[in-house]
Amino acid sequence: MMGLGVNGYASPAMRKTVTTGYDLPDGVDIRGRYDEEFAKILTRDALQFVADLQREFRNHIKYAMECRKEAKMRYDGGAVPGFDPATTYVREGEWMCAPVPPAVADRRVEITGPVERKMIINALNSGAKVFMADFEDALSPSWENLMRGHVNLKDAVDGTISFHDKARNRVYKLNGQTAKLFVRPRGWHLPEAHMFIDGEPATGCLVDFGLYFYHNYAAFRRNQGAGFGPFFYLPKMEHSREARIWNNVFEKAEKMAGIEKGSIRATVLIETLPAVFQMDEILYELRDHSVGLNCGRWDYIFSYVKTFQAHPDRLLPDRVQVGMTQHFMRSYSDLLIRTCHRRGVHAMGGMAAQIPIRDDPAANEAALELVRKDKLREVKAGHDGTWAAHPGLIPAIMEVFNNNMGHTPHQIQTMKREEAAHLTEEDLLQRPRGVRTMDGLRLNTRVGIQYLAAWLTGTGSVPLYNLMEDAATAEISRVQNWQWLKYGVVLDGDGLGVKVSLDLFGRVVEEEMARIEQEVGKERFKKGMYKDAGKIFTRQCTAPTLDDFLTLDAYNHIVLHRPKASSRL
Ligand SMILES: CC(=O)SCCNC(=O)CCNC(=O)[C@H](O)C(C)(C)COP(=O)(O)OP(=O)(O)OC[C@H]1O[C@@H](n2cnc3c(N)ncnc32)[C@H](O)[C@@H]1OP(=O)(O)O
Ligand SMILES: O=CC(=O)O
Ligand SMILES: [Mg+2]
Secondary structure, rough: OOOOOOHHHHHHHHHOOOOOOOOOOOOEOOOOOOOHHHHHHOHHHHHHHHHHHHHHHHHHHHHHHHHHHHHHHHHHOOOOOOOOOHHHHHOOOOOOOOOHHHHHHHEEEEEEOOOOOOHHHHOOOOOOOEEEEEEEOOOOOOOOHHHHHHHHHHHHHHHEEEEEEEOOOEEEEOOOOOEEEEEOOOOOOOEEEEEEOOOOOEEEHHHHHHHHHHHHHHHHHHHHOOOOOEEEEEEEEOOOOHHHHHHHHHHHHHHHHHHOOOOOEEEEEEEHHHHOOOOOHHHHHHHOEEEEEOOOOHHHHHHHHHHHOOHHOOOOOOOOHHHOOOOHHHHHHHHHHHHHHHHOOOOOEEEEOOOOOOOOOOHHHHHHHHHHHHHHHHHHHHOEEEOOOOOOHHHHHHHHHHHHHHOOOOOOOOOOOOOHHHHHHHHHHHHOOOOHHHHHHHHHHHHHHHHHHHOOOOOOOEEEEEEEHHHHHHHHHHHHHHHHOOOOOOOOOOOEEEEEOHHHHHHHHHHHHHHHHHHHHHHHHHHHHHHHHHHHHHHHHHOOOOOOOOHHHHHHOOOOOOEEEEEHH
């Protein structure tokens, strides 16, 4: 890249005259492609803020990741997660989170989606109360997607975002009334390989948070938050010590911006099994910055398998059978509602995976009915709002919440769910019921490979077999296959009694690849990354040790350094 010195760093002398490189603070190295639009995001001051965050919190993050490894060793050795006796005082104590900001009191339907330009406009105009713009499960974190995402969000917060779909000659603009914007940065585990700070890849979520916060806090508080904000969703935490880091990040950001402590607000996804035992502790750490918890059901199922990867007595049945009515899932949702309402914040429901089916009215109605049923269960249980994957689902979901929540914006005061206080560790860990089938193994394989193929080409959420698939749902397919292979389980659900072996799996992969080719067509199959995805997925399912996340390995395939250099981390 022109304008950069040795090792990609701009020397102070060069900095002033750089025209085709980023203006970098000391110790920061951008290895992603230069683009004039990106340069408006990657300003020297914004990068300095990200570097300050990285320097202050990197050791805390490393320690938290080490603690995850230690916990994993305990679970692998036979232990199970549970409530921590050392924090009984937090769970039993009488304390409340800060009052909910009026701008987000009503969150009955929240739409989610990647930070893609047209989808951001559609989501903000969708009639949902909130739009969660996603750098995580729904986004493939390529440099292009991330940086364009920041450009898009800045235009969205400024209110100037537009998009011209030339093929359809349609211009997209914001309506007068829009959803409130929440942003979900990546999880703690993901590095950002296009930005090095002091010689190390930056922490992905600090880049996402830092750049978004720096450029948008002032306009957001004016245009969206009525004096509060910005608002965030925080993913994939396993322990309250990770929430404490976020709280400290927020305080540092508020100080930098000169805004009141408690301005920034965040909803934490409870989407790992260890975190369900830490809900009070997480809210406590974030009590000045919290706007509730959310049931991230898909990652939660993934986490159940991952946590119990060395427990062959806790294998899951087919993925399609692990719904919210399984005892352990219902207990998790009930305890989350009780915990949030006791502390004065929203208890958000999760994502039904069904999406509209355009070409088949009967199938579409059946899918909508499943969504309605799921949302009815949520609102009756006491959830204050829920997620929608697609704008076409919003009217039906809104109707269910309107009809069952009355005229109040939430149920925080009216649905205390005191009886859920009696839920035990056993309730939260109870083995899911159901059977394992060859169809389950095949579907996991077909979905996992197609999702990975999409992800590698830059798309992080896709419709597959009339369901939404994203990184969380694909993870379930991967880890379930891995576990069934590892323990050579017998597929007991279809009367065949076949044992899952490497040989069987090899044949399944071959046959499912052929089926994918037939379904997507030869041309698309050849042009796409299906073969690479097949190889990566097969390696991940057959690895002697389970990879922590499918995206960690796959990420190495989308890192693109400019000028070209070794891109593997
Ligand atoms: C487990 C979790 O973490 S859940 C949260 C993360 N996952 C997500 O956010 C998934 C969000 N949903 C999506 O990405 C999409 O709905 C998909 C991929 C599932 C389906 O997408 P498509 O097949 O393109 O949908 P479809 O063709 O029906 O889209 C119709 C219109 O709705 C828009 N649309 C669809 N989903 C969304 C959305 N979530 N947000 C905004 N607009 C959307 C499309 O852009 C399209 O707009 P247009 O008519 O102006 O061109
Ligand atoms: O992020 C949500 C989930 O279900 O996972
Ligand atoms: Mg998730």
